[in-house]
Amino acid sequence: MTYLTKLLLALGVVLAFGLAAPEVQAQVNPTERSVNEDALFQALGSNAPITGRVTIPDQAAGALIKPENKAWAVLQGQTLHTLSIWAVVGMVALLAAFYAVRGKIRIDSGPSGRTILRFNAIERFAHWTLASTFIILALSGLNLIIGKTMILPLIGENAFGTLSAWGKIAHNFLAWPFMAALIMIFLLWVIHNVPSKIDLEWIKQGGGLFKKGVHPPARKFNAGQKVIFWAVIIGGAGLSWTGIMLLFPAEAGAPADWQFFQIIHALIAAGLSAIVIAHIYIGSVGMEGAFDAMGSGEVDENWAKEHHSLWVEEVKTSQSRNNAQASTPAE
Amino acid sequence: MARMKFLCDADRCIECQACVTACKNEHEVPWGINRRRVVTINDGLPGERSVSMACMHCTDAPCAAVCPVSCFYTTDDAVVLHNKDTCIGCGYCSYACPFGAPQYPQTANFGTRGKMDKCTYCSGGPEPDMSQAEYVKYGANRLAEGKLPLCAEMCSTKALLAGDGDIIADIYRERVVTRGYGSGAWGWRAAYGDTVTV
Numbered sequence: 001m002t003y004l005t006k007l008l009l010a011l012g013v014v015l016a017f018g019l020a021a022p023e024v025q026a027q028v029n030p031t032e033r034s035v036n037e038d039a040l041f042q043a044l045g046s047n048a049p050i051t052g053r054v055t056i057p058d059q060a061a062g063a064l065i066k067p068e069n070k071a072w073a074v075l076q077g078q079t080l081h082t083l084s085i086w087a088v089v090g091m092v093a094l095l096a097a098f099y100a101v102r103g104k105i106r107i108d109s110g111p112s113g114r115t116i117l118r119f120n121a122i123e124r125f126a127h128w129t130l131a132s133t134f135i136i137l138a139l140s141g142l143n144l145i146i147g148k149t150m151i152l153p154l155i156g157e158n159a160f161g162t163l164s165a166w167g168k169i170a171h172n173f174l175a176w177p178f179m180a181a182l183i184m185i186f187l188l189w190v191i192h193n194v195p196s197k198i199d200l201e202w203i204k205q206g207g208g209l210f211k212k213g214v215h216p217p218a219r220k221f222n223a224g225q226k227v228i229f230w231a232v233i234i235g236g237a238g239l240s241w242t243g244i245m246l247l248f249p250a251e252a253g254a255p256a257d258w259q260f261f262q263i264i265h266a267l268i269a270a271g272l273s274a275i276v277i278a279h280i281y282i283g284s285v286g287m288e289g290a291f292d293a294m295g296s297g298e299v300d301e302n303w304a305k306e307h308h309s310l311w312v313e314e315v316k317t318s319q320s321r322n323n324a325q326a327s328t329p330a331e
Numbered sequence: 332m333a334r335m336k337f338l339c340d341a342d343r344c345i346e347c348q349a350c351v352t353a354c355k356n357e358h359e360v361p362w363g364i365n366r367r368r369v370v371t372i373n374d375g376l377p378g379e380r381s382v383s384m385a386c387m388h389c390t391d392a393p394c395a396a397v398c399p400v401s402c403f404y405t406t407d408d409a410v411v412l413h414n415k416d417t418c419i420g421c422g423y424c425s426y427a428c429p430f431g432a433p434q435y436p437q438t439a440n441f442g443t444r445g446k447m448d449k450c451t452y453c454s455g456g457p458e459p460d461m462s463q464a465e466y467v468k469y470g471a472n473r474l475a476e477g478k479l480p481l482c483a484e485m486c487s488t489k490a491l492l493a494g495d496g497d498i499i500a501d502i503y504r505e506r507v508v509t510r511g512y513g514s515g516a517w518g519w520r521a522a523y524g525d526t527v528t529v
Contacts, residue, residue, distance in 0.1 A: 034342060034378040037515030038526065052372040052382075055348065056365055064370040064384055066429045067521040073393040073427045144399040144421065152401060161417035164400045168419045172440040247441055249422060258426045 041067075060254065072259040076145075080266045084145045087270040091277045095286075105287040107303050108213055115298035116315060123188055124297055130181035130232075133174045138273050140167035145266060175243055182236040189229060192220040198310070199223035220311045228279050235272040239265060333495035334409045335452055336523070337483065338503055339383045341514045343490035346371055346381035350482035350491055354385070357453070357481045358470025364436045366450040367482055380514050383482070383491050386411065386432035386450035387522035394424035394433065408474065410452040415468050420444045429521040452493075453480040500527045 040050055049066040119127070143151065143164060152160045201216055202223040208214035209224075216222075221229065242265040245252040252258060283290050289303035304312045346369050354360065354367045367385035388411045395403035395411065402417035403424075413424075422444045425433040437445025455472035458465035465472060473481060483493030492499040500516070507513035507529045516527040 034380050034512070034514045035372050036513075037517050037520070040372070041520075050372065052370040053374040054368055054370055056351075056368055057363060058365065058368075061365060061368045061431055062370055063431055064372065064382060065518050065521050066431070069427055069429045070393045070521070073396040076423065076427070077396045148399055148401045157401070157414070157417055161400050161402065161414075161419065165419045168421060169440060246422075247443060249443065255426045255428075258422070262423075262426065 063254070066255065069255050069259075072263075075259075075263060076266075080263070080270075081145055081149070084142060084266065084270045084273075087274040088142070088277065091274040095278060095281045099281075099286070102210065104285065105209070107289050107300060108215075108306060109302045111289065111300045112302040114301045115292075115296075116301050116304050116312065117297055118293045118299045118304065119297045121297070122184075124294055126181050126184035126188060127294055129177055130185055130236075133178035133181065134276065136170055136174050137178060138269065138276070140171040141266075141269050142273070143167050172247060175240070175247070178236070179240045182233070182240065185229075186233050189221070190233075193226045193229040195223075195226060199226060215306045215309070217309045218307065218311065219314070220308060222308065228275060231272060231275050235268050235275075238268045239272070242268070332407045332409075334497070335388060335494065336409075336496035336499060336519075337385065337387060337452075337480075338492045338499045338516050338519070338527070340490045340492065340503055340506060341372075341380040341382050341517060342510070342512065343488040343506075344369070344381040344383060345488055345490070347487060350383045350486055353481045353485050354450070357473075358451075360448070360470070361436045364434045364448065366432075366434060366448070382517045383486075384430055384518065385482070386428075386452070387430055387518050388450075388452055389429075389522040390524060393427035393429070397423040397427045399423060404457070406454065408452075408454070410454050410474070412451055412454065412456055412469075413447065413449070414457045415446045415448075416457075418446045420446050422447075430518060450480075453478070496523070503527055504529050 037050075041048070044050065049068070050064045051062050052064055054062045144167070147160065147164060151163070155163070196219075198217060198219065199222070202218055205214055205216040207222060207224050208216055242261040245261040246258065246265060249258055252261060283294065289300050292303075293299045301312070348369055351365060351367050351369060355365070358366065360366055367383060369381050369383045371379060371381045373379045388409060390409075392403060392405070392411045394413075395401075395405075398413075399421060400417050400419055402414045403411060404414070405411055420435065420437070420439050422433075422435070424447060425431070425435075425444075432449045434448045435444040435446075436448050439445040451469050451472075452474065453471060454474035455461070455465040456469035458468065460475035461472050471481075473479065478484065480493045483491045492502060503513070503516060504527060513529065519526045
């Protein structure tokens with residue numbers, strides 16, 4: 001085919017359709033053939049967002065209607081609210097019941113008066129940095145979920161607004177030392193927290209928690225402490241990741257992503273808070289001699305023998321080996 | 332008291348952006364912040380329609396439900412307003428809003444959200460009506476002057492309607508009946524649970 005015949009053919013096609021077109025147009029009002037909200041929602045599925053083009057720099061504003069965003073209101077305002085209260089109140093009640101039944105766990109053989117170094121200054125620094133930031137983060141976070149029903153009625157809108165604003169600033173800034181301390185704790189203690197066969201025996205005996213005089217053997221950390229370690233590391237990492245996403249929403253995506261991160265953040269926080277409350281209990285009022293481990297770093301030898309028998313042996317052997325080496329005269 | 336609503340008749344909207352400009356000027360809204368914007372659906376295709384959207388002042392507003400400091404309140408005219416002194420800029424309202432209404436002109440820690448700003452239905456905030464303090468924080472209070480929101484008042488094609496929900500729904504219904512078609516009351520189902528039926 002030559003160029004000319006192609007052109008003529010094309011012209012013929014255009015003419016044929018062109019002549020037919022007016023008849024069609026005469027029947028349909030073109031302005032009527034517009035998008036319709038109800039039809040559009042039906043075509044997209046009832047809760048899918050309607051989006052379009054905007055001429056302003058903020059391209060996210062092109063999302064016109066996102067009905068599904070509202071679903072999160074119920075989750076945030078009711079589900080997470082109830083769950084957070086239950087996590088904290090439930091754990092406190094559980095511990096109170098435990099205390100009532102078991103009382104303070106004493107050193108069975110009584111304090112020996114001799115101490116042994118359990119946590120050095122670096123370990124204690126990392127622990128207390130993590131602990132103090134976690135407590136403020138947990139309280140300021142919990143305030144965002146239950147504050148408006150628990151604290152607002154007590155102190156009024158002005159004071160509550162100021163308190164929450166400071167809470168937000170504290171939450172945003174203290175997140176960073178929390179994450180630094182979390183990494184420190186992981187590096188310092190991961191070697192002592194690898195699960196082993198001894199842990200099974202410890203769990204079988206309930207850690208000796210429920211019976212006086214029962215003391216399953218343990219190294220530096222027993223199975224219960226390993227659970228707390230991994231809960232803090234994994235939970236802390238989850239909180240850090242979702243927290244960073246919430247702190248930089250533009251990088252995290254759209255409202256649906258923010259909602260997802262907020263839900264995960266709140267769920268982990270509720271769970272970890274409950275675990276940490278139990279941890280605080282057993283490290284303070286729950287057990288005689290336990291606080292010294294993180295207080296002065298020096299624990300009573302009898303406490304150590306009862307709760308970390310294998311660790312005490314390890315420390316003693318390495319000490320005597322060092323002493324033996326030191327006393328060997330240089331030739 | 333009236334139940335104030337917005338209704339954008341997309342079959343009339345010509346995407347002139349005058350509502351956007353009027354809003355920014357009336358309330359001295361900062362650069363890069365839009366309390367109202369025009370979104371064009373099916374851009375460049377047959378049946379393209381533009382919708383002017385801002386805060387719809389929802390019934391049972393989700394922003395108010397999720398606000399951790401309860402800074403939202405609903406006026407007697409059913410306008411959803413908030414108290415910037417209480418707002419902590421957490422951003423939760425923007426997670427829950429179906430219309431992308433909450434804006435964050437101020438920055439806080441790490442350059443992210445400060446106190447929230449949004450369409451006030453030209454009715455200010457909790458400060459005394461038409462006071463300087465109110466103007467600085469929330470913009471003009473036209474409702475207190477007996478006027479309707481400026482975006483709707485100056486709309487050249489009268490596409491954007493503001494006023495009592497029943498009255499503007501009647502106006503829209505009459506238009507749809509007269510011209511024989513209508514693309515719907517955009518956002519009404521999400522905001523008020525029900526749309527305008529003709």
